[in-house]
Structure formats: structure tokens, C-alpha cells
Amino acid sequence: MEATCGAASQLSTFLIGSKSIGGKQNVAVVPLNQRGSKDCKRKICCLPRKNLCTRQRRFDLALPHSCCQAQAITILESGNFYASFNEDWLLKNKAKEVGSRLKGRSIFLLGMMGSGKTTVGRILSEALGYSFVDSDAYVEQTMGGTSVAQIFEQRGESFFRDEESAVLRKLSLVPRQVVATGGGVVVRPINWKFMRQGITVFLDVPLDALARRIAAVGTDSRPLLHFDSGDPYTKVAINSIKISKPPH
Numbered sequence: 001m002e003a004t005c006g007a008a009s010q011l012s013t014f015l016i017g018s019k020s021i022g023g024k025q026n027v028a029v030v031p032l033n034q035r036g037s038k039d040c041k042r043k044i045c046c047l048p049r050k051n052l053c054t055r056q057r058r059f060d061l062a063l064p065h066s067c068c069q070a071q072a073i074t075i076l077e078s079g080n081f082y083a084s085f086n087e088d089w090l091l092k093n094k095a096k097e098v099g100s101r102l103k104g105r106s107i108f109l110l111g112m113m114g115s116g117k118t119t120v121g122r123i124l125s126e127a128l129g130y131s132f133v134d135s136d137a138y139v140e141q142t143m144g145g146t147s148v149a150q151i152f153e154q155r156g157e158s159f160f161r162d163e164e165s166a167v168l169r170k171l172s173l174v175p176r177q178v179v180a181t182g183g184g185v186v187v188r189p190i191n192w193k194f195m196r197q198g199i200t201v202f203l204d205v206p207l208d209a210l211a212r213r214i215a216a217v218g219t220d221s222r223p224l225l226h227f228d229s230g231d232p233y234t235k236v237a238i239n240s241i242k243i244s245k246p247p248h
């Protein structure tokens with residue numbers, strides 16, 4: 001991993017309710033799957049207010065109280081995606097609400113491995129009438145179908161990051177897309193320049209939920225978790241710490 005490791009205590013600063021990801025401020029944050037939270041005005045999404053080019057101004061798309069009472073958003077927690085109907089519905093409705101304000105600007109979804117960038121990205125793109133692009137899949141395509149795991153194994157992470165940045169540069173020029181990025185995209189400062197041509201949204205998912213999901217699907221497509229020791233929680237936590245550290 002290119003980013004250096006830091007103390008575990010730094011994790012919460014970056015991931016829990018924070019708007020600072022990879023050392024960058026003003027990333028829209030979407031807390032998902034926080035079962036048991038008492039905050040009924042939980043934000044589902046924060047985007048810049050009015051002029052979406054103005055990064056300092058924000059508005060919160062708070063869930064209606066009635067939705068929270070029905071515990072709609074907590075339904076997704078559990079790793080049981082079959083129970084996701086309500087969150088799917090909420091996401092689509094929020095997309096309709098903000099769609100016209102986006103004015104065609106693309107959305108870049110950020111988040112840890114397993115945070116749901118691909119899952120949410122597909123739903124969001126459909127609701128917005130945008131195209132959906134998975135940046136990992138795009139890199140694989142440019143490499144003639146070589147999988148991300150193979151690229152890591154054969155060429156190393158740095159090579160993958162170069163390819164990823166090249167892909168993001170291209171994507172940053174295209175409007176009306178929802179882009180699911182790779183979990184480690186934040187470690188290269190240049191990537192922020194590309195992604196901020198659109199709107200960056202961080203999917204904020206607690207570590208235990210991430211670990212459960214990764215454990216359920218395995219680490220085959222996630223080479224950064226291909227180290228021997230540790231249960232899924234430990235692996236996800238270690239990786240989170242690495243990419244949460246601001247780049248030098």
C-alpha cells in the first residue's frame with residue numbers, strides 16, 4: 001500500500017462522521033448501515049448547496065423523521081442485502097430530489113472496500129439517468145481483461161495506481177456518470193483533482209459492517225486484503241488505517 005500506516009485512533013477521525021477523507025476536506029458523506037443510532041435526522045447525503053462548484057457550501061439531505069421511525073435506513077444493516085428495499089427506495093427518491101441540481105455533473109463514490117460503491121452506484125445511476133462506471137472494471141478493460149488482483153500480483157500496486165489515475169483523468173472529462181472508485185483511490189492526491197471535476201461522495205460504513213460483507217464475499221477480487229494473518233475485521237481495519245492516512 002502506498003500510504004503509510006498510522007495509529008488506529010486516527011481511523012475514527014477519518015471515517016466516522018467526518019468530512020475529511022485521505023486528508024481532503026469537504027467530501028459529501030453518506031452514513032449507511034449504522035444500526036442502533038439514535039439520530040433520527042441522520043444524513044443520507046450532503047452535497048454542495050446551490051452552486052455545486054462551490055465546495056465550501058453544503059446542504060444536508062436529512063431523512064424525513066417518519067422514515068427514521070420506520071427504521072427504514074437501518075434495514076440495510078446486517079449484511080442481508082435482500083432487506084434493502086427501503087434503502088433502495090430512499091436512495092432513488094433522494095436521487096430524484098437532487099437530480100436537477102446536479103446539472104449533469106458526475107458523481108464519484110468513495111469508500112472503503114465493501115462500502116457499497118458498486119451497489120449504490122448502480123442504483124443511483126439508474127435513478128439519475130446517468131451511466132454507471134466501475135473504475136476497477138475500467139482499468140481491467142484497458143489492461144485487456146487482466147483482473148485487478150492479477151495486475152497487483154504481476155505489476156504491483158504502483159502500476160495499478162498509475163492506471164487508475166489515467167482512467168480517472170478520462171472519466172473526469174465525461175458528464176452524467178456515477179463512478180464507483182476503488183477503495184484506495186484516495187491515496188493519490190492527483191486523483192482528487194480529477195474527481196473534483198464532479199462531486200465526491202463518501203459512503204460511510206462502520207468497520208464491523210464492512211468486515212461482515214467482506215467475509216461474506218471473500219477477498220478474491222481485493223488483493224490489498226491478500227495477506228495471511230487476521231480475521232476479516234482485522235484485515236479491513238488495517239486497510240482502513242492505511243488509506244485513511246493523509247498522503248505525503
Ligand SMILES: Nc1ncnc2c1ncn2[C@@H]1O[C@H](COP(=O)(O)OP(=O)(O)O)[C@@H](O)[C@H]1O
Nearest residue numbers: 076079080081113114115116117118119213217
Ligand atoms: N447497504 C448495504 N447493505 C448490506 N450489504 C451491502 C450494502 N451495499 C453493498 N452490500 C454488499 O456488500 C458487498 C460489497 O458491496 P460492493 O457494492 O461491491 O462494495 P464496493 O464496491 O464499495 O467494494 C456486496 O456483497 C454487496 O451486496
Ligand SMILES: O=C(O)C1=C[C@@H](OP(=O)(O)O)[C@@H](O)[C@H](O)C1
Nearest residue numbers: 113114182183184185222223224
Ligand atoms: O484499493 C483499491 O483501490 C482497491 C479496492 C478494491 O475495490 P473495492 O473498493 O471496489 O472493493 C479492489 O478492487 C482492489 O483491491 C483495488
